[in-house]
Amino acid sequence: MKRLSQLSGLCVAAIALTAAPALAKETPPVSPETQYIFNTLLFLIGGFLVMWMAAGFAMLEAGLVRSKNVSMQCLKNISLYSIAGLMFWVTGYNLMYNGVDGGFIGSFGPYSFDPVGGDALDTGYSTASDWFFQMVFVATAASIVSGTLAERIKLWPFLAFVVVLTGFIYPIAGSWQWGGGWLSEAGFSDFAGSTLVHSVGGWAALAGALILGVRKGKYGADGQVHVMPGSSMPLATLGTFILWLGWFGFNGASQLAMGTIGDVTDISRIFANTNMAAAGGVIVAVILTQILYKKVDVTMALNGALAGLVSITAEPLAPTVLQSIIIGGIGGALVVFTVPMLDKLKIDDVVGAIPVHLIAGIWGTLIVPLSNDAASYGTQALGVVAYGAFTLVASGIVWFALKATVGIRVGEEEEAMGLDKVEIGVEAYPEFGQGSQRL
Numbered sequence: 001m002k003r004l005s006q007l008s009g010l011c012v013a014a015i016a017l018t019a020a021p022a023l024a025k026e027t028p029p030v031s032p033e034t035q036y037i038f039n040t041l042l043f044l045i046g047g048f049l050v051m052w053m054a055a056g057f058a059m060l061e062a063g064l065v066r067s068k069n070v071s072m073q074c075l076k077n078i079s080l081y082s083i084a085g086l087m088f089w090v091t092g093y094n095l096m097y098n099g100v101d102g103g104f105i106g107s108f109g110p111y112s113f114d115p116v117g118g119d120a121l122d123t124g125y126s127t128a129s130d131w132f133f134q135m136v137f138v139a140t141a142a143s144i145v146s147g148t149l150a151e152r153i154k155l156w157p158f159l160a161f162v163v164v165l166t167g168f169i170y171p172i173a174g175s176w177q178w179g180g181g182w183l184s185e186a187g188f189s190d191f192a193g194s195t196l197v198h199s200v201g202g203w204a205a206l207a208g209a210l211i212l213g214v215r216k217g218k219y220g221a222d223g224q225v226h227v228m229p230g231s232s233m234p235l236a237t238l239g240t241f242i243l244w245l246g247w248f249g250f251n252g253a254s255q256l257a258m259g260t261i262g263d264v265t266d267i268s269r270i271f272a273n274t275n276m277a278a279a280g281g282v283i284v285a286v287i288l289t290q291i292l293y294k295k296v297d298v299t300m301a302l303n304g305a306l307a308g309l310v311s312i313t314a315e316p317l318a319p320t321v322l323q324s325i326i327i328g329g330i331g332g333a334l335v336v337f338t339v340p341m342l343d344k345l346k347i348d349d350v351v352g353a354i355p356v357h358l359i360a361g362i363w364g365t366l367i368v369p370l371s372n373d374a375a376s377y378g379t380q381a382l383g384v385v386a387y388g389a390f391t392l393v394a395s396g397i398v399w400f401a402l403k404a405t406v407g408i409r410v411g412e413e414e415e416a417m418g419l420d421k422v423e424i425g426v427e428a429y430p431e432f433g434q435g436s437q438r439l
Helices: 001-024 031-065 066-099 125-149 153-177 182-186 192-214 233-255 261-293 300-314 321-344 354-364 378-403 412-417 421-423
Strands: none
Touching: 031 066, 031 125, 031 233, 031 378, 066 125, 066 153, 066 182, 066 421, 125 153, 125 192, 125 233, 153 192, 153 354, 153 378, 153 421, 182 378, 192 300, 192 378, 233 261, 233 300, 261 300, 261 321, 300 321, 321 354, 354 378, 412 421
16 A cells, blocks of 8 residues: 555656646736837837947948048938938828828828827837837938949938938838738738838839939940949948848847747747848858859958848748748849849949849848748739839939939039038048148
């Protein structure tokens, strides 16, 4: 009897130990207040990481333009970020999110935040945190245009275009998907904005490049391409790393919730996939430039990283690690092959934004169904075409209007002198400027 009693006790203990892991997995439900706090925190952290990308764009562009245009790029980037914030509050957010209801556009007017000390538990997050997170995405789209049109565009016409892009073009396009518009109803999928942010910025940049024209001396009469080296590869590299860091907020916070274990797990997976896609883009760009040009091109490596990031942005959650590396790697390859193609077409893109943001953005959007069964290739293609047609036409109209009225390009003499001297009067490197006097 005693032995039987001991055996029974051991059985009970074994059952208890076996059940312990299962019991450990059962977590108490998270209160609405806790979810509200963590969701809001996600938006705020993601938002300031994406805001930090503005510094990345500024440094990347400052490094890839010639020294006589560096100050201008810095001024353009801090100005466009500020304009994006103002315009997205004035009308952009409401156009994108309020009253779309399966249609093509939201409502006009400024956006209202929660009152001081508000607790909008029905939304699950602070409305101001959501506005801030969405606003910094708008500035990213405008930064894409800045780099492509560098070194020959006037400051004020560029800023005027940014007003229209951030206040109207981008929000209307964004409403079709993220605002619950017609593409959302059709099943189009773009998790964090390969098309909504990057391709929209790329299409706007392409329209501007076609209308603005090429830099003086970029292409010879015989079709020869004259390389115009950037001012600082260290600055460009720093900008790339800043953008890489900011992308974790760009993609990770697009989960839009951090109030459960599942959400946090998914955010972690998004971080990992985002990082691996960028790494894949770099390595493919490095290998291809070595094979094609017998030397590794550092600018291609930098843009390979960015192309990998853009490529994974449309679906950073569902892919496996290997799929993420392949998706990012193909994005890096697209940059290597697209840059010379643009030169053959005599489309002057100073920093390579069109291959990185437009071409890689299209690729990333089209490949979403590979890992996401809820998406279809046909609907993804429909979204790519719709966004391309709308943005190209709308941007083209604005650029043509600016060209016909105030003009968008500096004169040949001003372009030769550099926009730092001509447009703003502040040189980035005055000790090394033309005609500088050394003590």
